[in-house]
Amino acid sequence: MCAKLNKTWKFAPAPEAKLLKLNAVYGSFINGQFIKPSGKRHPILNPADETQLTTITYANALQVDAAFSAAQHAYQKTWSKLSGLERGMYLYRLAEQLKLHARKFAEAETLNTGKPIRESKNFDIPRCIQHLMYHAGWADKWHYITPLAHQKPYGVVAQIIPWNFPLWMAIWKLAPALACGNTVVIKPAESTPITALLLAELIHICNFPPGVVNIVLGDGEIGKRMCAHAIPSKIAFTGSTEVGREIQFTAQRFQKALSLELGGKGPHILFEDAPLAQAIEGVIKGIFFNQGQVCCAGSRLLVHESIALEVKKLLQKRISKIRIGDPMDKNTEMGPLHSKTQYNKVSQYIHQGKRDGLSCFEHPASLPENGYYCKPIVFFDTGSTHILSREELFGPVLTVQSFRSVAEAIQIANNTPMGLSAGIWTSDIALANAMARQIQCGVVWLNSFNEFDPASPFGGYKQSGFGREGGVHGLAEYLQ
């Protein structure tokens, strides 16, 4: 009919404008102001093209001391004297400011981590605002709730957060701690401090009493120093299982309260009566969201044997549709991995899987030349013994196993040292409920995945840590 219409269809580039202006160098934020940059310098890179965004200077021992002293002083002199309502107002104000500057924060998050702009715009920043609002509401109410009434804040809290959701994780830690009346010394990951530094500017604008929130910059060494410091009586950490274990030793030695949110190897279980088209979407979102760099990622797909072939076909088709490229493009769905180290680690695992002769399907597109891009990949028929289905690798790598019965599905799902998240897809609500009770994971999603709400507690079983974040359970972690 119309021969001219038989063309290929390619989305035109739609890059988000780059408006972000950063200082050339940043120091830590202590006692309400940025201290003069001095000491060890560390470049902050954009993982999409390896250009340098800015430089930070690590805090030294004196500055860590100063941060904790400022926090203690703020706790004793101002923050503990304020009413819950007043503390809540600060959090509300911060949420409102974040709303005003949402675009700037989204851009900064994407430039710093490589996550697609549509994710930082539609997921990260709105979730941060929601989390602040939610906890602002709690600030004058938790005193009257049965398990929390008559409890007291810890005073000064040390918090250490990872690089996968820099701002979101910072807010997850800050909001409940402040709502409960603690003051905070927080350390962002050394590679992703930008949104935390921008947040410091907002904290300044919101007129927080100096010292209530202190942001120290630095690597694991600074983290160790924070954990062993005399002042904080509570440590909250999100990150890898190995580091978490070390922190647990330190916390035990100095008798500090502790909550850990560590790795996961989430099972994602598809029964034959699942709403298949949506289940495939759920699987894709479960493992390729944020390039797979999510602690609660559904990295092990368990499929009912009767639909295994169909699922394989649908997965391959759906994976080929993922749009990889410049994370600042509004149509991009997957950006680069976060760093060279992470890229090398994931590549090694993929290489190992291929060397062991596992059948796999890789995204067909070619990747941009620069940047730490990694193709989404799925390994089929992976046994429980293979390293790919045992270790958390924090990348866009999915393994698929089939199961024959419900009992077998539960057995495979629980056969891991971790237990953070799981997904179940079925039309049978009775089965779904029964499964949810038997799976040893902190979060079980039914017919969905990676859905979050500030009211819903999040945390792990087994080696995925202890303590919960979100909801009343999350508040309890910051009270004694």
Added chain:
Amino acid sequence: MQRFPKVSTIEPVMLKERVHSIASRSFKGAFKIQALDLILNCIDLTSLEGKDTEQRVVQLCQKAMQWQTAAVCVYPIHIAQAKRITRGTNVRVASVSTAFPAAQVPFTLRCKELEWCLKQGADEIDMVINRKLFLEGKYQAVFKEIEKVKSICGTTTLKVILETGELDRPGQIRKAADIALYAGADFIKTSTGKSSVSARPEVVYIMLEAIYAFMLKTGKYVGIKPSGGISTTKQALVYIALILEVLGQEWLHPTLLRFGASSLANDVMLQLLKQKSGQHQHSRYFSND
């Protein structure tokens, strides 16, 4: 024996998320121009009103010929007139049939109407499914009716209107789509335009999933026709993106894609000129009928 799939569960949370993620794409530059050209070529220029007259249909056909839309869509009484005007052009004549829009007429009479439409020379037939039977749960009977209609149509293109606004929930829409597909539809179409709820991206997405699953099972390519309430280019572009994502670019062609719309073409023309000249023109320079 049931000859269409039994299970048709749809999960609304992930459905909405996925559709939103596609619908919020940015359509720019060459892609947009290409899409606008396609949309224009895929329009079934429609006039289905009680006040349609002979002269009105003549004007409709002339507009369709000048702008090269895929077809005109009219009531049966206007088929002969439309055929006469569009003779020798690429514009096809589609007629609604089988007691459009409610189908609340005995099946034998509906078949008679259909036979009359075919005799008048309609190139394409837009039938409505029997919602009475469907909502009563008599799916097999709905299937048989469509199958019979297709057998009367023979090689004439058959579009089956599901009237999704009157079906209950997402799973039922999938079921209706499956029934129409397995009964032999050449296109499945969302709405009559006569109920309060017409084409929506979520609904079209469900139908596209059904078309894709049918293609995997049988190897047959069935077309899609979003219709009713599509008056802006922006809405139509979302459907283009959905089709690209779920089905692929084979479907971006008038043989497998139609838009049932009366005023969409005006906006497409306006947007096309804007893309090509860089200037947004006043709507008074374009027809608004």
